Amino acid sequence: MLRLLSRKVGSLVYPVNQVRPRFKSQLSVAFNQIPATKMSRLKFPFVSPSSSSSGLFGKKDLCSYEGFYELEKQAELRVKGLINEAFSQESANKRKMVEIFDDISNELCCVADLAEFVRTSHPNDNYRQSANLIFSQISQMVERLNTNLELYVKLKDSLDTEKSKLDECDTRVCKLFLADFEQSGIHLDRSSRSKFVAINDQLVNLLMKFQINSQQPSLINVNDLDPKYQHVLKYFRDPIQVDTMYINSDDELIREFVYKSFLQENKVQEGFFKSIISKRKEIAKLCGFESYSHRANINMIMDSPPKIVKFLDQCSKVIEQKSIDDYEKMSEFKRTKLNSSQPLHQWDVPIISSRIKKTLLDLDRSQYLNYFSLGTCMEGLNLILNNVFNVNLEMQKLKPDESWHSDIYKLAVKENSNNSLLGYIYCDFYQRAEKFSNVDCHxxxxCSKLRQDNTYQLPIVVLHLNFPPPGKDRPTLLSFEMMENLFHEFGHAMHSMFAKTRYQHVSGTRCSTDFAEVPSQLMEFYCRDPRILKKFAKHYATNEPLDDRTIEKLCQSKKMFTSCELQNQILNSMLDQAFHLEDFSERPVDIIEKxxxxxxxxxxxxxxxxxxxYTHLVGYGAKYYSYLVSKAIASKIWSECFEKDPLNSTAGELYRKKLLEFGGEKQPMELISSLIGIDVGSSNLVDSLTKNI
Structure with a gap:
């Protein structure tokens, strides 16, 4: 008879009468440790990459930061060769013009996308500076090409000269390339085109500076404090550093101080903001667009500002009374439970909504946090991918110079049916002091693309998150919001992995912004579904499942105060439109107040x-509303395809084959209609977005 002895794992001691877990999966074990430790201690075998390449992301040139210059040089030479091919007079075995243009795009993007990541996330200054310089040079090269009239004419003429060879996909991608030219003012005279390039170069630089500044903390000198704050802040270190908008404090003055300090005036940043808006308007006018919003949304599902504003107005009216009711509940709680005579303010909302949930549902983070370790959540994601899409996440061993930091994980995505490789996901999950960007993103x-030898270029992505690293005694434990972010970004990753497009220009997430967010929004439904959580929510040490009652309460809590969250997003979306639509003489803060x-x-x-x-100004200028459109579409797909059975492999196969594989190769509404058989118009989107509130 087996005799169980007490055994210490971290801070947990198993009693003699408690059976220890016999098995933990590869992913669970791997992601519950720092990778550097994991590589030396884990007993299960890793699957080594077949390639013997080294350097950052397996690129030999990037064994040092100087390799960026070589990558850029090689790309430029290949682009020149492709341009020569485009203008070649030889007709025998000539490729389609759109194929040549996509190869040009691929050469530039393979360097620019890599440089974009490294310049914002690499811990080494030399790498960041080199990547930033190369990114700028590639961006300038792209704009020079986008304002090259001869190239534009060559591609445009191919719609007629190659008409017999072009199918629907060729024609769509060709027209998308032409739209890029036209947005860059190709129809302008030479002087105006040069002006466009100069303005765009300035804009790229301004956006980078704005993004950096937007993430800097506010520093408040104690001597400059408003007297009403001095007695509650007298023990804080001088200067007081504020790096968040909200703080979970019982003291209302501290909550107010943090909110106002984080959003305090910054004249340098204000200058960047105004210059960005001004330059964008200048570019739009130069290219013949009524506003920057008209230019930015030309290929979106909602392709004009009037449609966008109408959608947002309709949503606002639908949720108005519900949001009023929710804020009244918070006001009442503040009066009766916090004994405050003050009205409800913006800085109160997070803490009061959280406490109402805790009170009504009798739910505390300590009840569930240990059941959502990073490893457990990764195992949950893999369970979904295995069942819905018949693919598997497989841990890969990193070569010493393949990664930018020691705490990076590498995953291969493989088909279960034949073990074929779909692509690689690098997981940069942990906070660290030298991590430049604190934004969760993909x-x-x-990108994937069909190559001339009829094989696909492997997609490679990085998931960039900011979780606390594991401690000595326990792994990284995710709050529900962190888990939602993880699932969201994995939705983007799988969109890239499943892409089977002929052209990289429309591969995976390279589609309209409001469509690109659909797969990521859909993945969030999985982590809010109690049927799914019951399958993977287990204690990191004992493997004991989280009880059903807590799971139900947790999922119920995510449905509370959603009208308030939606109201915030509607306001932000309307402000985004206002800044990019109107020629305003008012101060930005006056527009915000209005x-x-x-x-x-x-x-x-x-x-x-x-x-x-407003960090979304950089990547989502005039398109912040796209989150709401994509959420509405995702909600419709969930209700039509997965709500009855979230792990339905038949629905997963249809979703993958009819939507995910195409990226931007077809019109988004055509793909959505082919999947769910419904025309998703504006009124349907409003209903879909607001039905569960």
Whole structure:
């Protein structure tokens, strides 16, 4: 008879009468440790990459930062060769013009996308500086090509001269390339085209500076404090550093101070903001567009500002009363439970909504946090991928110079049916002091595309998150919000992995922004579904499952106060449109106050500068609303395909084959209609977005 002895694992001691877990999966074990430790200690075998290449992402040139210059040089030479091919007079065995243009795009993107990631995330200054320089040079090269009239004419003429050889996909991609030319003012005279390039170069630089500044903490000198704050902040270190908008404090003055300090005036950042808006408007006018929003949304599902504003207005009206009711609940809680005579303010919402959930549902983080270790959540993701898409995540051993830091994981995505490789996902999951960007996001390093030898270029992506690293006694434990972010970014990754497009220009997430967010939004439904959580939520040490009652309460908590969250997103989307639509003479804060009064139940807080922390200005300028459109579409797909059975492999196969594989190769609404058989118009989107509130 087997005799069980006490055994210490971290801070946990198993009693003699408790059976220890016999098995933990490869992913669970791997992701519950720092990779450097994992590589030397784990007993299960790793699957080594077949390639013997070294250097960052397996690129031999990037064994040092100087390799960026060689990559850029090689790409430029190959682009020149492709341009020569495009203008070649030889007709025998000539490739389609759109194929040549996509090869040009691929050469540039393979360097630019890599440089974009490295310049924002690599811990080494030399790598970042080199990548930033190369990114700038590639961006300038792209704009020079986009304003090359001879290239434009050559591609445009091919729609007629090669008409008999072009299918629907060729024609769509060709027209998308032409649209890029036209957005860059190709129809302008030479002087105006040169002006466009100069303005765009300035804009790229301004956006980078704005993004850096938007993530810097506010520093407040104790001597400059408003007297009303001094007694509650007298023990804080001088200067007081504020790096968040909200703080979980019982003291309302501290909550107010943090909110106002984080959103305080910054004249340098204000200058960047105004210059960005001004330069964007200048570019739009130069290219013949009514506004920057008209230019930015030309190929979106909602392809004009009037459609966007109508959609947002409709959503606002639908949720108005519900959001008022929710804020009234918070106001009542503040009066009765926090004994405050003050009205509800913006800085109160996170802490009060959290405490109401805790009170009504009797739910505390300590009840569930140990059941959502990073390893457990990764195992949950793999369970979904295995069942829905018949693919598997497989841990890979990193070569010493393949990664930019010691705490990076590498995953291969493989088909279960034949073990074929779909692509690689690098997981940069942990906070670290030298991590430049604190934004959770998905970076494309290399897109899939059909090559001339009829094989596919492997997609490579990085998932860039900011989780606390594991401690000595326990792994990284994810809050529900962190888990949602993990699932969201994995939705992007799988969109890239499943891409089977002829052209990289439309591969995976290279589609309209409002469509690119659909797969990521859909993945969030999985981590809010109690049927799914019950399958993987297990204690990191004992492997004991989380009880059903707690799971149900946790999922119920995610449905509370959703009208308030949606109201915030509507306001931000309307402000984004206002800044990129109107020729305003007002101060940005005056516009914020005006729109807050119209679209939000809580008043604007005087002398706060929300727009200076608006990081979506960089990548989502005039397109922030796309999150709401994609969420509405994802909700419709979930209800039609997965709500009855979230792990339905038949639905997963249809979703993959009818939508994910195409990327931007077809019109988004055509793909959505082919999957769910419904025309998703504006009214349907509003209903889909608001039905569960």
């Amino acid at each position: 970076f494309t390093i290399q 729109y807050t009064q119209k679209y939000h139940h809580l008043p604007y807080v005087k002398d706060t500068y929300w727009h200076l922390r």
